[in-house]
Amino acid sequence: MVKSVADFMSTYRCMVMAILLLMCSSTAYAASLAPSLKQQSSLWGGGDGAEVLHAIQKVIVREDKHWEEVQYYSIQVNDLDAARDYGRIVIPYNHYYNNIELEFANVLSDKGVIKAVASDAIQRRDKSGQDFYSEDSELAFSLPDISPGSIIEFQFRIQSEKLTMPDLFYNRSDNYWFQPTAGGDGFRADPVREASYELNLPKQMQIHIKEFGPGKTDYDVANKANRQVHMWSWDRLPAISIEGNMPDFDTLRKRIRVSTSKQWMDVDSWSWNLVRDKFQSTSAVSKLAKKIARPGDSRDKKIRAVYAYLQQNIRYVYAHLGRGGYEPHIADEIIQKQYGDCKDQTILAVSLLRELGIDAYPALIATRRVGQPDMDMVHLSFDHMIVHIPQADDGHNTRWMDTTSDRGLFPGIYNSLLDQPVFVLNGHGGKLTTIQQDDLYENLARLEIDFTTNKNGSLNVVMNTFLSGEYEQYLRDWWLRDHNRKTNLNRMVSGLFTLEKGDVKVDAEVLHHNDLWKPIAIKAEFNLKSENGKKEIFPSVAISQVYRMFNARGVLPLPASRENDWLDKQPHTLQIKANFHDKKRRFPVVVHSGGFVDNDYYVVTQRGEKREKEYSIFMEFKQKALSLSPKGYKKYYYAIENLHKNSGSWLIAYDENEKNNSLAELKAKSEGEGGEESKLKLARHYIKQGQFEEALRIATAVVELDKENGQAWYILGVAQGYNAMISESTKSFTQATTLGYTP
Template identity: 30%
Template sequence: MSDFLAVCVRKYSLWLLVLAISSATSHAAAIDKETAERIAPPLKNLMRGYKPSSATEAQVLLRKTVVDIDEQLMSHATSYVAVYINSDEAVRDYSQISVSFNSFYEDIQLEYANVRTPDGKLDSIKADATQIQSPTDENFYHDRKELLFSLPNVRKGSVIEFQYRYTDTKKMVPNHWFDSFSFHWWEDRAAGQGSRADAITKSELIINAPATIKLFSTDASRYAIAFKRNEKNNQQILSWSGTNLAKIELQSDMPREHDYAPYLRVATTDNWNEVARWANSLIEPHLLSDAALEKIVTDIKKSSPTPEAKVKAVYQTIQDRIRYVFAHVGRGGYEPHDTTEILKNGYGDCKDQTLLAVKLLRDLGIKADPALIVTRGRGIPDMTIPGISFDHMIVHIPAQTGLTEIWMDTTGETSLYPGFSVGIEGQPSLVVNEQNKKISVLPTLDASQHFAHLELVFDKFEGRNARASFKLSFGGLYEQRLRSMWQYSHERDKYFRELIGQIYNSAEVIELSTSNADNLWQPFVIHGRFAFTNVWGGDQEAINYAFSITQLTNLFADLRNLHKPADRKQPYVNDPAYSLQTRIVFNSPSNKHQLRIKTQGVNIDNPWYKLVQSGKQEPQRYIVEQNLTVKANRVEKSSYADFYEKTEELLDSTDWTLAYEYNTTAADIAALESDKNDISSLIALSKLHIKNGNYQQALESARSAVSTAPKNAEAHYQLGLALGYIHQFKESDAAFKKAEALGYQL
């Protein structure tokens, strides 16, 4: 996708599993090397027999986690990682390690970290090289923190090892335990350039728990992960292990599902209803009312007679009265504030806004529930086993009398109603009420709802210059992103002029305005004008036009930056589908110019794209319409070469090119038509039409001449000629006789 669309719907999976690994946070990060119990063999044992490959940048020798769960379902987890460093790039990436955790529920402690240098010496981490940091997300409230530590003397040929421990400090869900694990080690690349997951010699997960606790897990056998369960002394030991796990090749536009890497969920329940009831128990006590809230309900009832009007009024109320503050849904737990407090404060995060909207809707007699969402940024986890991986909350309004099903998200500032965005489209959701027992999947919009439409009219010609008006209208992901960009861009006028100027690099955007940027009910629209300088020779010269659908794909898609087939390692996903549409009006610069079509765009229809193009000539103008649909697809590696070839064919397809050429005859006709009350001009015009074979037009001009000057002999003679050319011989003879009677010499 283009830089623009990359911001909209870029589906990098570089950190999805990082977030899925057990989330933990810490207030105590001090190294406790003296008391730490090592869960891995000595480093020299791990190195025994290992022969690095020159093709390997880094190799994880061992990734091991041991989890101990007690009778109260509190746990601590100890993780060990050892990595052989075999490239300068790996040196940069592994010199500083970051481990993410959630400080509301857990503590973390680095137990030790060492570097075995290429000459065999062991260098331990320095006391001042470890710290706890809050992520640098601007305007974003959350409890996620990072254990950050720097390793000494990391060089090519070094081996690093470190061990850290998570400890539960409070329960998220009473009477239950949930966690998720990746069998790879996901390391942040230097300078924020994504993540890497190198090949692993051995990965192991061990869970120790009382035998009375029933544990459920997803099936990891498809990843060649072996599972064992043993019991001893009223304890159960569950172990999963895999050897020689391949490096994960991370690429743009990968599938959102987490199945591209070994991944495991473990929980004390396989019933989503227990999670729904837990979430509901956090929400229901805060659905309170007071005089201010009751007044809002009363006012809405008076002004909004239908269910749909009531829902829209609630959406408007949240937008007008509750400012959204950026916060992860789990910040401070999943429990919201009281609805009365939210209204009084005038701000709230997603769960606060959702709770107030649900309260208002229910008081208005409309069924509504909160819905927990896993947004696209987290991909699509395996939801077979319950887990708490939700990062957003919205309103679910089920179908009922007067309403179809609505998923309403109030968190976008002045977003188009109902706020349903591409960030949640097609994602897993848990509707929160005591009856719900299953995960829902949010609906997906089709290509006709995710669109950018350009209307361009070339309408002014002065000297050697031309101008054109444009209108850009949007739907779906394009509407959401462009509206947001307009609202938040610091120098938005300059930014948008440069952005839209990419449609015609040779033109300047001289006017720019927008509509509906703050309108909750109408989509965002951009209007303006292009100025083209020195694009033709002037009044008596031809003007050449051209347009290609790639002028939109270059701006609103990213079809020119695909991996070559030999470089593509992962399936390619386009989701959602979208369409790019145009209506281009090429006006003639004058009535003295004649149209000549040089090339026409072709239609395309294959599994990946559908392009429909048409052209239509109207008086003094030619109209081109185009509609490109980029279909929703998962392109497997076996089909990628064909997809790549078809994309290249689309980008290289024929442009529309046409010219309006200055025509001497047309100029003469235009000059004569400029004075239709002059008898000489009308007779000359009829003669010129006969010369050009336009006999019907010749007849019309001759009749006008006779009507203007009934006693003019030549006018009647010209009428006789014109009638003869259209085979009205009787009428032609009558006209000739009239001309002769008036003195015309036949």
């Protein structure tokens, strides 16, 4: 009897353990939100690429705002490219705030066989690295036997462990699955056959809802027991082409955003409680403030002193370290440890500024990494913290400062932050605003080039740059990170001047790359010799050279494949100032000159000026802020492709003697009685030399003296065109034709 009871209990324990093991170790028995793969196989639509058959998202919210979310995706693979891309699935999540579980993942092969993901093909990994400690993690897994004709499915559950902000729930629908390409060069967002989003809330919980994107949405709401259930569904969502310079995703795809609050003052109150005790005045802060600045220093000098101290002494470490993304260390601890993340650096900067008598506040900002989130409802999409220095009573402007970049140009604010939302924490409700164009450096790249023609006909060229805005920031970051930078620098500048036959030697260097106050710059020296060393090389320069050299923002993609609008919110300016010298002291002669261009995308102006036996040219390319349809982008693309053709180039030669119709002679004749003809010759001379303003002045004077002179009207039209007076130029040409003048 005892033996049989013992046997029974042993058997019972084994059964219980077996059931528990099955429950804990297997993901295959979780209830699927979608029909079976066998049933879904009847939806086969063929075609290229891939199609998401079902995208299902269900969210349940508790009274305390904690939540649980289940997402299901099934994807039909149609070709080899899609099979390669979907070989590995990665699900991002925050391991500090949330917990994730893969409930199941399967493949229905093209032979009709279902295979589950292997346990050793599932991996959890965080994104930490050197000087980068992150709460962002990934659940990654690889599926077997994916080939054209197969269907994959996976379902995962995410639960809140901690709330980012107490008493706040916010969420959004994910109707598309964004899959990295196998080559790691982009993402794909395939079309979706059916998508749904269900939000299950306590009946009394207030919820704010906002819908984004084009197309039709089916919506329903039901009350079940003490719950309110909101349901959205979509059919036949088109694929999204992931392209550079495209609009924000919320304008392109159907999406629902929900939040329990629209009161940003609640965010300020919560955040202020996290930071206000961290930047109090202490003996350590006071001692350091006195060390880096004097009481009589100007406001600007004090701000710069704080910036310099953090740049030179506090190492930037992106670190949450399990503390949550919004709470910093105290200023004393940052001073002692000599490192800190963006929150820590902001706290120390604010502490020092306040100690020096300058009003300053921490500010949360959403960088381009998280897109441009809509701020109508409260949600914590901020991923960075910077310093806000409000406008002073004495008229000093508002200033933003970011000390986290490595040897960044003061005040460290990148132009990529234009229009990004910022929330200033002040303990009085906060202030929601954006980074404005006036807060940023102008996007400018200028080449200053000196050409010297030697007595043996060779050409020496010295080039210096002045960079600002995106151009400066890109070059500074590139120089810091490129381990082969010297070779790449020479390659970058060597394309500025080329010879079909001959030799070009280049020696280039980068200046001020560690200077906090001077823009990074390039200095290069070129020596150009003909093939046999005897033929003279004539200097030539074109605005397309500076565009080609500083096209750091990327090669324009071909317009044939463009599907989205093209956005470039910031204007850009490129300039060349060129001076020409001849060691034989000969007279410069303009063989040909560049022209004026004005279209819907950019304006090119060019002018030349002769000073005794030297010549100077100033060229400028100004691109406007752009918002273009795909058709408009095509026109812009070809306008850039034809930049050199349309704007031309300058070629300077030298002559031993001035011509008979030299400038001095023309001036003398034009000042005499009846000198209209000489005045027109003088105007033509100035046009040829690129002195367009002077040509305009003279031609205008001749027309005022003789309004029936068709030639004068024509030359006036030419001068007006070169001075960007397009409508006036057209009228002058018309008048010249009316008077019977034919050039």
